[in-house]
Amino acid sequence: MDRRVLVERAGRGDHDAFAMLASASATRLDAAARLIVRDPELARDAVQDALIRAWRDLPGLRDPDRFDAWLHRLLVNSCLDALRRRRRRPIEIEISPIDEPSTADTARHLADRDLVERALARLDPEHRALVVLHYYLGYPLPEAATTLGISLPAAKSRLHRAMQGLRRTLTADAPPVPAPTGGRTA
Amino acid sequence: MTPIDRFDPFEQRITAAIDEIAAPRRPDYLDDLLRQTARTRQRPRWSFIGRWLPMDTTLAPVSGTARFPVRATLLLIAALLLAVAAAIAVVGAANRTAPPFGLAGNGQLAYAQGGDLWVADGPGVNPRVLVAAGDIRGGISFSPDGRLIAYPVTEPGGDRFWVVGADGSNPHPIHDDLISEGWAWAAWSPDSSTFAMAGTIGGRWALVLAAADGSGDRSVPMDGYRPWDVGFNPRDPDQMLLRLQETQGIRALDLYVADADGTGLRPLRLRTGPRAFGDTYTLSGSAWSPGADVIAYNGIDTDPETLITRFRVHLVNADGTGDRALPGPDDPNIQEAWPTWSPDGRWLIVQRWRWRDSGDKGDGWMAIMPGDGSEPARDIGPRLTEGDGTNVVKAWSPDGTKVLMELETGEVYLVDPFADTWERLPGTSLLPDWQRTAP
Numbered sequence: 001m002d003r004r005v006l007v008e009r010a011g012r013g014d015h016d017a018f019a020m021l022a023s024a025s026a027t028r029l030d031a032a033a034r035l036i037v038r039d040p041e042l043a044r045d046a047v048q049d050a051l052i053r054a055w056r057d058l059p060g061l062r063d064p065d066r067f068d069a070w071l072h073r074l075l076v077n078s079c080l081d082a083l084r085r086r087r088r089r090p091i092e093i094e095i096s097p098i099d100e101p102s103t104a105d106t107a108r109h110l111a112d113r114d115l116v117e118r119a120l121a122r123l124d125p126e127h128r129a130l131v132v133l134h135y136y137l138g139y140p141l142p143e144a145a146t147t148l149g150i151s152l153p154a155a156k157s158r159l160h161r162a163m164q165g166l167r168r169t170l171t172a173d174a175p176p177v178p179a180p181t182g183g184r185t186a
Numbered sequence: 187m188t189p190i191d192r193f194d195p196f197e198q199r200i201t202a203a204i205d206e207i208a209a210p211r212r213p214d215y216l217d218d219l220l221r222q223t224a225r226t227r228q229r230p231r232w233s234f235i236g237r238w239l240p241m242d243t244t245l246a247p248v249s250g251t252a253r254f255p256v257r258a259t260l261l262l263i264a265a266l267l268l269a270v271a272a273a274i275a276v277v278g279a280a281n282r283t284a285p286p287f288g289l290a291g292n293g294q295l296a297y298a299q300g301g302d303l304w305v306a307d308g309p310g311v312n313p314r315v316l317v318a319a320g321d322i323r324g325g326i327s328f329s330p331d332g333r334l335i336a337y338p339v340t341e342p343g344g345d346r347f348w349v350v351g352a353d354g355s356n357p358h359p360i361h362d363d364l365i366s367e368g369w370a371w372a373a374w375s376p377d378s379s380t381f382a383m384a385g386t387i388g389g390r391w392a393l394v395l396a397a398a399d400g401s402g403d404r405s406v407p408m409d410g411y412r413p414w415d416v417g418f419n420p421r422d423p424d425q426m427l428l429r430l431q432e433t434q435g436i437r438a439l440d441l442y443v444a445d446a447d448g449t450g451l452r453p454l455r456l457r458t459g460p461r462a463f464g465d466t467y468t469l470s471g472s473a474w475s476p477g478a479d480v481i482a483y484n485g486i487d488t489d490p491e492t493l494i495t496r497f498r499v500h501l502v503n504a505d506g507t508g509d510r511a512l513p514g515p516d517d518p519n520i521q522e523a524w525p526t527w528s529p530d531g532r533w534l535i536v537q538r539w540r541w542r543d544s545g546d547k548g549d550g551w552m553a554i555m556p557g558d559g560s561e562p563a564r565d566i567g568p569r570l571t572e573g574d575g576t577n578v579v580k581a582w583s584p585d586g587t588k589v590l591m592e593l594e595t596g597e598v599y600l601v602d603p604f605a606d607t608w609e610r611l612p613g614t615s616l617l618p619d620w621q622r623t624a625p
């Protein structure tokens with residue numbers, strides 16, 4: 001069934017239609033939440049909160065074609081809210097079991113994953129959310145900025161800062177984190 | 187969602203690593219969750235204010251045509267327009283066009299708030315919506331003559347610049363292709379006829395000049411170069427200052443003075459120093475002085491004693507001679523960059539910061555120095571503190587007595603840079619732009 005039709009029907013109270021939408025989105029939502037909050041329990045809470053709100057507020061969505069973007073915004077807000085409510089404590093990343101590398105390329109690939117994971121862990125939640133929106137969920141930067149409720153210049157500066165942090169981690173003599181874009185309105 | 191093409195090998199690595207870290211799996215709590223939503227009542231449609239007002243409260247994209255309010259708000263908007271027209275009739279006759287450079291009178295403030303374009307007669311004075319678009323997120327700028335306002339509207343896939351009269355008249359888009367990832371700089375020509383943009387436009391790196399009246403836009407040929415930043419000579423609308431990167435060889439970066447049609451490229455032949463912070467920031471932040479004789483820009487230097495690489499403001503003559511670093515903070519861990527000239531060219535406001543990763547607190551603030559760099563900058567204004575980030579964006583008032591300052595935390599301040607006093611501006615979290623009026 002056409003996705004737009006599903007959204008329209010769900011907005012009119014058809015829970016079966018909403019269940020189809022949620023099932024199609026849940027896997028990616030869960031993965032994105034785990035990337036942002038870095039805790040499977042917290043990610044589950046954030047996804048649940050986002051989907052409950054989505055069901056409750058779906059009648060207010062005027063453009064069904066914007067459902068995914070709207071849902072991702074709910075998720076990001078839920079993730080950041082969950083992190084703010086929670087006390088700081090050491091967080092363990094759930095790492096899926098992996099096979100031993102059999103080739104040099106595979107070893108480098110796995111090393112990248114480990115390094116990126118650690119580098120992501122060092123980012124602020126807001127920076128991490130932006131990286132997830134842009135590199136995992138595939139949002140162009142202007143739309144990622146809109147989703148986070150920040151200006152495009154702020155998004156650019158945060159993303160550049162996050163990327164330079166990642167670059168430094170992945171390369172031996174990578175430079176320090178770069179400057180944010182200040183001084184101009186663009 | 188259309189996948190973004192990743193041409194940068196490093197970005198491809200990052201994306202691949204994140205995809206693997208995410209390791210998607212169907213959540214085992216989904217069935218319980220759906221049972222819970224089935225028991226949850228939806229909000230009725232009439233309870234959403236967006237259903238009643240023409241302004242979208244959701245992520246509805248902005249179409250290329252003007253919005254038409256519902257019948258219930260037509261009278262209200264008509265009344266607003268009448269009020270604006272009346273104000274213009276009373277005040278407009280006395281308005282004269284502002285000069286494109288130098289000191290000017292302080293007119294309206296324009297800023298983004300809640301996705302709309304707002305104006306105020308002064309800081310906190312009579313704020314009102316000028317354009318209700320729902321997807322304006324900053325980047326607003328008055329034309330040098332104060333008659334027009336350019337503003338980007340976010341659409342799926344990128345931004346599109348519109349221009350509206352300072353009185354709210356005739357909002358119209360000024361270019362066809364969207365500006366997507368990579369857009370950083372846009373600038374008015376000093377005669378207010380043209381708006382220039384550099385970035386990824388229509389899916390490719392481009393420099394685009396758009397007529398402010400909406401009559402058309404054109405892409406300036408930049409064969410062999412990637413345009414990063416664009417600005418105009420404040421005294422010559424036919425001369426631009428470009429930051430270009432060669433697309434071949436060592437991909438060298440330089441600042442170029444060029445004719446407005448893209449011809450006559452004349453490199454300033456600046457030393458890039460260590461490209462420690464990437465191409466995005468090498469020779470960035472260039473700003474032509476109001477007198478058009480000096481260009482300020484972000485240099486990246488190495489402290490000779492500590493070997494710490496840091497940002498320092500440079501000045502260079504417009505012909506490329508006399509490149510010099512301005513005296514920065516004694517502490518090499520304090521970065522100094524993003525020079526902004528006062529309208530009379532006598533002063534420079536800069537951004538200072540320390541990165542959290544350097545072991546320091548990670549804060550940001552402003553400083554002011556003489557425009558000739560004869561003295562080190564003096565710290566002014568409020569300060570971002572640890573955990574708040576380092577990003578500070580600023581702009582001078584047209585009369586050169588105040589500075590608007592936006593902190594990364596979303597606070598906007600009006601700062602007296604000479605008395606070092608400041609007050610918080612309510613109503614916006616994004617840097618306003620200040621209209622120039624006749625002095």
